[in-house]
Amino acid sequence: MKAIMKNSQLYKGSLNTIIMKLLEENGKMYGYEITQKVKAITQGELNITEGALYPALHKLEAEGFLDVEIEKVDNRMRKYYKLTESGEKETINRLSELKDFIRNMQSLVNPKLEF
Amino acid sequence: MKLTNEQIAIIDETLVLNGIIYDDLKLELIDHIATDIENQLENQERNFEVALKIAFENWSEQLRLSNSFWLNSQEAAPRIVIDKLSTLYKNLFKFSLIAVVIFSILMTTITRLKPEEYVYNNLKLAFSSVFFLFCLAAIISMFFIWKIKSKTISGKFFQKNCGFLAFHFYMIYTHLNGHSHLYRYYNGRSIFNNFTEWFLYSFFFFMTVYLVMIAVQHFRTVKKYKLV
Numbered sequence: 001m002k003a004i005m006k007n008s009q010l011y012k013g014s015l016n017t018i019i020m021k022l023l024e025e026n027g028k029m030y031g032y033e034i035t036q037k038v039k040a041i042t043q044g045e046l047n048i049t050e051g052a053l054y055p056a057l058h059k060l061e062a063e064g065f066l067d068v069e070i071e072k073v074d075n076r077m078r079k080y081y082k083l084t085e086s087g088e089k090e091t092i093n094r095l096s097e098l099k100d101f102i103r104n105m106q107s108l109v110n111p112k113l114e115f
Numbered sequence: 116m117k118l119t120n121e122q123i124a125i126i127d128e129t130l131v132l133n134g135i136i137y138d139d140l141k142l143e144l145i146d147h148i149a150t151d152i153e154n155q156l157e158n159q160e161r162n163f164e165v166a167l168k169i170a171f172e173n174w175s176e177q178l179r180l181s182n183s184f185w186l187n188s189q190e191a192a193p194r195i196v197i198d199k200l201s202t203l204y205k206n207l208f209k210f211s212l213i214a215v216v217i218f219s220i221l222m223t224t225i226t227r228l229k230p231e232e233y234v235y236n237n238l239k240l241a242f243s244s245v246f247f248l249f250c251l252a253a254i255i256s257m258f259f260i261w262k263i264k265s266k267t268i269s270g271k272f273f274q275k276n277c278g279f280l281a282f283h284f285y286m287i288y289t290h291l292n293g294h295s296h297l298y299r300y301y302n303g304r305s306i307f308n309n310f311t312e313w314f315l316y317s318f319f320f321f322m323t324v325y326l327v328m329i330a331v332q333h334f335r336t337v338k339k340y341k342l343v
Contacts, residue, residue, distance in 0.1 A: 031143065032150040050147065051176045055198060062202075070142075070340050075120050077340070079143045 011046065015056050017098050018048075020065065020083065020091040028069060028082040031057065057081055065090050116156045118149050122163055126152075129171065133178045134193040139267045139336050148174070196268065203272045203329065211321040218321070219313040223306060232298040239296070242320070243287050249323045250283050256330035269333040276326055279319075286319050 022037055023029055029037070034057075035048050060066045065087035069080040083091060118126075126148050127141065135141050148170045155166035171178070181194040183201045192200075222242075226235050257277050260270050290296055301309060 030146065030150075032147045036154075049176075050173055051195075054143070054177075054195065058199065059202075068339065073146070074117050075123055076146050076149055077142050078146045079340075 012052075014098060015048070015052060016060060017091075017094040019053075019056060019060065020087065021095060023066070023081060023083050024088065024091050028080040030078050030080050034081075060087070116153060118153060118163075122152075123149060125167065129167070134180070134196065135178070137196065137266045137268050137271065139340055140195065140199075142340060144174070199268045200272055200275075203269070207276075207322065207325050210325050211318055214321040214324075215314055215318045218317045219310050222313040222317075223310045226301070226309060227306065230302060232302075235298045235301055239290065242316070243291050246283070246287050246290075246316075246320045246323065249320070249327055250280055250287070252327050253277060253280055253323055253330065256327065256334075260330065260333060263334075263337060265337045267333050267336045269329045269336060273326055273329050273333060276322075279322070283319050283323055286316060290316050 018038065019034060022034055026037070031050075031053055035050070035053060038046055038048050057066065061068060061081070064084060066081045067084045067087075069082065071078050071080060123145065126145050130141055130144055130148075135144060148167075151170040151173070152163065152166040155161045155169065156163065159166075161169070177195040178193045180191040181197045182191050183197050186197065186200060186204065191197075222238060225238065254277075256273065257280075260273060296312070301312065304312075
């Protein structure tokens with residue numbers, strides 16, 4: 001993921017969780033739609049590149065967390081991704097992990113010292 | 116603004132010129148690039164040629180010619196293809212090694228706990244028969260992959276590796292007929308040597324199993340993506 005923000009490394013580890021969260025909310029999505037959705041939600045601050053998105057989607061598909069559907073849209077075929085049953089469970093686990101991470105980071109960056 | 120069939124055909128040709136010849140991958144890239152171009156035409160009022168150039172620039176890193184240690188080949192291909200093939204190779208060795216170690220420990224344990232000659236001979240015969248069936252399944256798959264003609268990454272991986280099949284048949288033959296695999300030699304050896312014997316033969320067996328799984332994946336993709 002190439003973020004327009006200062007340090008894209010911080011976002012790399014969360015890419016799969018971001019994709020899974022979006023699919024959980026939207027049901028099924030195609031690749032381009034995911035990039036645009038992330039851009040819109042973060043008001044253009046986060047830009048997922050094609051080189052990061054597709055390997056992540058294909059890996060999640062190979063791991064059995066995503067299923068694909070092929071539909072004819074206009075004059076071409078479109079590949080939609082959706083969460084499988086195990087993908088839904090994994091999303092809950094990964095989101096809870098991410099929330100813990102954010103909470104711990106907040107405590108570390110902005111510690112409330114108590115003596 | 117929706118793209119015309121001719122404009123979609125231009126995207127298709129440009130991808131093929133860049134080495135994206137696999138239908139499963141091409142289908143996804145055509146849709147992504149076409150949607151990107153449609154958005155540019157609508158929101159930035161660019162003409163098709165300019166929008167096409169910009170859309171392909173976003174893919175330049177993925178379309179750059181590359182190679183990999185795993186492929187052991189002089190044949191360069193776009194990075195997105197090489198990455199997918201490398202993953203399949205890594206999984207091949209991961210799957211084969213794990214399965215082989217478990218299988219070899221199991222076979223060595225059984226033959227040690229029940230050291231009768233008929234147990235060893237029956238296990239060897241059952242193993243060789245299943246190995247032979249998988250080799251046969253791989254050959255039948257090879258024929259259908261060639262006949263269907265749709266190209267997928269899994270199909271390419273299968274074709275790159277099925278050259279080893281002749282060697283696998285030779286392995287089955289020596290396992291059944293080689294004098295060093297007779298019970299009296301097996302029984303006289305150490306546990307480590309027994310383990311090594313099963314390890315060597317079953318490694319090729321599980322490689323064949325993985326190849327058949329990849330062939331099944333190819334047929335599933337062809338069916339799902341309606342490529343026929």
